[in-house]
Amino acid sequence: MRCVVCIKQVPSTTKVKLDPVTKTIIRDARQSVVNPFDAYAIEEAVRVKEKTNGSVSVLSMGIPATERLLRDAVARGADRALLLSDRAFAGADTLATSYTLSLGIRRLGAFDLIFCGKMAVDGDTAQIGPELAETLGIPHVTDVTEILELGEKEIKVRRATDEGYEILKVTLPALLCVVKDINMPRMPSIAGIRYSQAAPFEVLGAEALSADIARTGLDGSPTQVVHTFTPERAGECVQIDGDCKTQAVKMLGLIAAETKTAEGGN
């Protein structure tokens, strides 16, 4: 089965601190990592590849430095990588990103399954999967928790819903957005790391993709951020002092008071 995995470079959140004065996020751009949810998408694609004697291509739209993360995905079992990188892609919202990714997927050739992580941890939109599937004209399933059966023309998956689960039969080609507990991602193997250094890796820009730049980047984005701000934090924090017993009694009083408000608020 021919698989494609879409991944995103996100700022490493383990390094994130809030600036106490400006209340903005202090990060170190050199600490970029693959979006944590995408690690599960990579692993699931590699598992499908192993079961079906297939292939895995990894795809990303991002800055040139994303190469490191794409090669890391190859070290974890993918065969080749494609990076879509161009100034004309910067500032893209989900519609423009989906369009650009769809061009990359077409460039990779025929495919059976596309994997995306549930969402990216920086934007939190979870929109790329469904928008990309629509742009490609294929079905999508979000919140996939397990692939139950892999047929040549169709697969059976389990997806989480707000009420529980659904078992779906999906005709291929299709796009799956996978959740965290679908698998346990592996570490790169020594052979994988060696292979990843020389593996096929391509960077394509807008021209090479024959992209309509009115549909990419900021220009191709219907939505526009007009204002950003740090949400109000708790404000004053009240200290509950005393020995354990006193603290416990005070806490119980607080809990009683706060849950009364909870009751009233309903």
Add this chain to the structure above:
Amino acid sequence: MAGLVIDREKCTGCGLCLKSCAVNALSVKNGSAAVSDVCVMCGVCVDVCPFNAILIEKKEAAETEAFLYKDVWVFAEQSAGTLASVSLELTGEGRRLADARRCALVAVLSGKNGQENAKVLIAAGADKVIFCPDERLAENNDEAYADYVSSLIEKYKPEAVLFGATKFGRSLAPRVAARVKTGLTADCTVLEIDPETKLLRQTRPAFGGNLMATIVCPAHRPQMATVRPGIMAAPEPDFSRCGELVEETFFARTVPAIELLEKIKTDKTMSIADAQIIVDAGRGIGNQKNLALVKEFADLIGAELGCSRPLVDMGWCEYRHQVGQTGCSVAPKLLITFGVSGAIQHLAGIARAEKIIAVNSDPEAPIFGVAHYAVVGDCVEILKEMIAALKQGGASLSKLPVPVFRK
């Protein structure tokens, strides 16, 4: 091409923007800021600059026929004939927006109990309900619903369409937005009509709730958003309100590629996302035996159990209890943490908690930066004291509402 532009006349080279940049795209060169290729144009620096020296230049979108679009729509999600609670929240919010925009509020409905649900939606503020009784729309199915909703959008041309940010809403709305080629803002928490431009201002958390962004969709229609459930209040129903019920037929355009084989309902308490009171345990509780104390305490006050990621990784807790960026984002009225230090990923998941009582032995723990009440002390001892007091049935217990009210 679009780009970030720095006005050298206005820029003083103060460097404030450097600190605000998430991707280190800015530097100060020859006394003024400079931007490099890694800029993703998030716009944070634009707001940070005290001298208005940074702009994001964008090619003017081609003239659209935005004026042809009118009315505010809400997608009334239902399951087996029961309206999702977010559908009523959306209707209340939509009413407010429609009034501000001086237009009608339309609810899009399908599935069983159409007549009954339409009445409820009208009582909640809808002027018109578009209803389709087609069997193919009985189940929440992305393919059929994408066909249905996008064909209605093409026919009626609404100015704004709101969906609940439920699992189904967040799957369907992007599909529809990509089909009608418009913008979609995910998981909004605040919606308002700009008094001047009349655009829908959509505010949502990003970076795991550490940053709020206000987004508009100036030239494309409809303006679409998914709205986080439980944020907006459902209105008091007014059954004396009048409204119109329009029946639509459904024409499938997509050849179905997804077939529902089985539906499994699980216990609602499986999710801590909706819990009103959460007791949240972190690594600071020490060992698995102490976790039993946390559970006991949670049961005594009628709270759900949450935990930080290390507890799941160590196998002490099931994943469904995990709070944080890669776990569950919670919004309880009251959150009580024990031994949670407050890693940023964990804080991202509790940003919507109304009140936080934090217990931790380290007074410097970041959790105290977001807590309303800080208890610096030994979690285990305090837990034991509280459990003992609750079991004795002291004065505090009688004040506690047991069982605790849930939504």
